[in-house]
Amino acid sequence: MNELTKAAWYSTFYRNIFTEVSYSNNNNNSKVTLSWNQAASESEFDDSLPHPRATTTQNEPFQPWVSDVWSEAEKEEAEALLQRNKSLCALAPEKAVFFEEAARKKWDLFYKLNGNRFFKDRNYLKKVFPELTQLLFERENEHCYTAAASRRQQDSSTVENTTNDSLTVAEVGCGVGNSILPIIEQVYRKNKETKHKRIFHFVATDFSPVALDILQQDRRYIKAPTYGVRVNSAVWDITLPQSIPTCVNGLADVTIVLFCLSAISPEKQRQAVGNIANTLRPGGTLIFRDYARYDAAQMKLGLSKQKQISPNFYLKHNGTRCYYFSIEELKELFVNAGLEQVELQYIQRKYMNRGELSVRRRVWVQARYRKP
Numbered sequence: 525m526n527e528l529t530k531a532a533w534y535s536t537f538y539r540n541i542f543t544e545v546s547y548s549n550n551n552n553n554s555k556v557t558l559s560w561n562q563a564a565s566e567s568e569f570d571d572s573l574p575h576p577r578a579t580t581t582q583n584e585p586f587q588p589w590v591s592d593v594w595s596e597a598e599k600e601e602a603e604a605l606l607q608r609n610k611s612l613c614a615l616a617p618e619k620a621v622f623f624e625e626a627a628r629k630k631w632d633l634f635y636k637l638n639g640n641r642f643f644k645d646r647n648y649l650k651k652v653f654p655e656l657t658q659l660l661f662e663r664e665n666e667h668c669y670t671a672a673a674s675r676r677q678q679d680s681s682t683v684e685n686t687t688n689d690s691l692t693v694a695e696v697g698c699g700v701g702n703s704i705l706p707i708i709e710q711v712y713r714k715n716k717e718t719k720h721k722r723i724f725h726f727v728a729t730d731f732s733p734v735a736l737d738i739l740q741q742d743r744r745y746i747k748a749p750t751y752g753v754r755v756n757s758a759v760w761d762i763t764l765p766q767s768i769p770t771c772v773n774g775l776a777d778v779t780i781v782l783f784c785l786s787a788i789s790p791e792k793q794r795q796a797v798g799n800i801a802n803t804l805r806p807g808g809t810l811i812f813r814d815y816a817r818y819d820a821a822q823m824k825l826g827l828s829k830q831k832q833i834s835p836n837f838y839l840k841h842n843g844t845r846c847y848y849f850s851i852e853e854l855k856e857l858f859v860n861a862g863l864e865q866v867e868l869q870y871i872q873r874k875y876m877n878r879g880e881l882s883v884r885r886r887v888w889v890q891a892r893y894r895k896p
């Protein structure tokens with residue numbers, strides 16, 4: 525395949541990964557440049573992309589990602605690299621205080637600038653969290669459904685507007701709704717198809733009022749009530765004690781937390797996780813994904829000047845911050861909040877960039893916890 529065909533092919537097939545594809549030919553010195561799409565490189569990757577075993581038009585096999593396994597030696601090497609650069613990369617303490625106090629403003633600004641264009645819809649959630657599908661779409665599924673219904677029976681004297689056939693899904697730190705809106709749409713389509721009047725209640729919360737304004741203007745949010753799906757949103761800073769909005773206080777069958785806890789400074793994460801746990805009913809499930817230790821983005825921030833606020837916590841170019849978790853830390857946080865572990869694992873992948881002949885090692889953590 526010549527370089528030009530290659531560039532065009534990459535640009536179509538991998539538009540989700542790369543934003544900029546340029547081609548130059550200087551005296552037979554062909555060069556193809558592929559730049560990472562910020563959304564794909566800073567956010568987590570979309571599992572719904574074409575299957576990695578897809579082939580090029582020339583039938584060349586090409587894998588954009590493969591599963592990855594880190595050896596202990598590699599982890600130690602990454603840690604040593606971060607430690608060696610610690611003093612060079614440290615952010616001045618007064619700046620760290622400034623960005624802590626400006627956290628909400630920085631996220632507001634982020635959403636003012638990016639609207640709903642930055643993160644891709646997370647259409648893969650049903651695949652990676654199968655009980656979401658079971659709870660939302662498989663009404664007859666005894667295992668999940670009976671538990672929700674019996675809880676509802678116990679609670680029905682105290683909880684307004686619920687029936688044995690209702691289900692509440694909350695998202696904390698929902699941003700502009702890239703996770704919850706696709707789920708809402710799937711649910712109301714199903715409701716419409718089956719004319720089944722099961723009551724769904726979705727509650728989306730975030731501490732950025734700008735993000736919630738954008739979410740509320742989305743057609744899926746507006747259309748949902750027409751098809752029997754109740755939607756609410758509430759501004760909520762999950763780092764504040766005793767701040768939980770009543771619409772989500774102990775009511776959620778499922779609470780979704782995606783890439784939100786990492787935006788919070790480590791000193792406030794315990795309070796945040798306690799609040800998140802309080803959104804769940806007894807028997808409810810927490811669904812969690814976030815950035816993890818030695819992810820390529822951490823290694824880049826950890827080797828850049830004046831970016832490290834504290835160990836594993838960094839300032840990004842747009843003024844928001846990001847923490848990179850180990851599963852041990854998360855386990856401690858969730859168990860301390862009284863939750864029971866169902867799943868806790870690293871998702872590790874290598875993404876190949878053939879143009880630059882480089883490899884990025886991405887690491888996320890995925891978890892499910894139950895409230896007893």
Ligand SMILES: C[S@@+](CC[C@H](N)C(=O)[O-])C[C@H]1O[C@@H](n2cnc3c(N)ncnc32)[C@H](O)[C@@H]1O
Pocket residue numbers: 631643696697698699700701702703729730731732735760761762763781782783784785787788
């Ligand atoms: C990386 S975005 C993820 C958004 C969304 N969950 C998604 O997956 O697309 C992090 C979100 O966490 C929110 N956030 C940060 N700190 C928060 C806090 N203290 N309380 C509530 N939300 C917070 C931000 O406003 C932002 O929308």
